[in-house]
Amino acid sequence: MQVLQWAVAYPESVFAAIPIATAARHSAQNIAFHEVGRQAIMADPDWRNGAYLLEGTRPERGLAVARMAAHITYLSETALHRKFGRNLQDRKAVTYGFDADFQVESYLRYQGAAFVERFDANSYLYITRAMDYFDLAADAGGSLANAFRPGGKTTPVRFCLASFSSDWLFPTSESRAIVHALNAVAANVSFVEIETDKGHDAFLLDEPEFHQVIRGFLEGCAEHRGLTIRRRAR
Numbered sequence: 001m002q003v004l005q006w007a008v009a010y011p012e013s014v015f016a017a018i019p020i021a022t023a024a025r026h027s028a029q030n031i032a033f034h035e036v037g038r039q040a041i042m043a044d045p046d047w048r049n050g051a052y053l054l055e056g057t058r059p060e061r062g063l064a065v066a067r068m069a070a071h072i073t074y075l076s077e078t079a080l081h082r083k084f085g086r087n088l089q090d091r092k093a094v095t096y097g098f099d100a101d102f103q104v105e106s107y108l109r110y111q112g113a114a115f116v117e118r119f120d121a122n123s124y125l126y127i128t129r130a131m132d133y134f135d136l137a138a139d140a141g142g143s144l145a146n147a148f149r150p151g152g153k154t155t156p157v158r159f160c161l162a163s164f165s166s167d168w169l170f171p172t173s174e175s176r177a178i179v180h181a182l183n184a185v186a187a188n189v190s191f192v193e194i195e196t197d198k199g200h201d202a203f204l205l206d207e208p209e210f211h212q213v214i215r216g217f218l219e220g221c222a223e224h225r226g227l228t229i230r231r232r233a234r
Helices: 002-009 028-043 045-050 060-074 077-083 103-115 121-133 172-184 199-204 208-224
Strands: 158-164 188-194
Touching: 028 045, 028 060, 028 121, 045 060, 045 121, 060 103, 060 121, 060 199, 077 103, 158 172, 158 199, 158 208, 172 188, 188 208
Parallel strands: 158 188
Antiparallel strands: none
8 A cells, every 4th residue: 555655646756666465445344354453452451542551551462352353364265274274273172162272263362462562552553544544546536547647647657566366355356446547547557466375465475476477577677777686596
């Protein structure tokens, strides 16, 4: 979203942009997931109406639950099944209680606990709210195409958009909407949908085709600018 905003707000300063697994605005589903996370934080007694640092507390339980809920959206059902299935966590039978009987439960609890050590609860509230409010077409009369036509001129920015086939947080249709808007103003844009079952998190993982596409785009940009990209040995 920041990449899209920079390209629209400062087209003369941005030579190329690579929006990856994103959208011009959040869907109702994404806003809903964010609201669940925010409510989890604000329901934690240690949140103290946002003044937890002044009162010497930290809403760790609420923030951990927010992270757990969000983390589910980063994965696909296939990826979750492949990684965990219904495998039990360090036991041979279910306990019929509320401990982490299943590996996927233990994994989510770990993700939640680790997150609170490196993230601030109020920051989580404001960042998710900013993402919910983001709407690239809002200042262009509701037209996404016009957002890429600053001052009536087609944006000079070169775009390469990438999406992932199993990403249900930011599905390919969202990227295609941006591509269609760029095509409508005859902007310089390329697009690729990477076939993968790893969900939204695929952009962080080893996806050779994705890396190849990004490398090719960057090398093309460098060539246009008379530069050379030095490849790092792997």
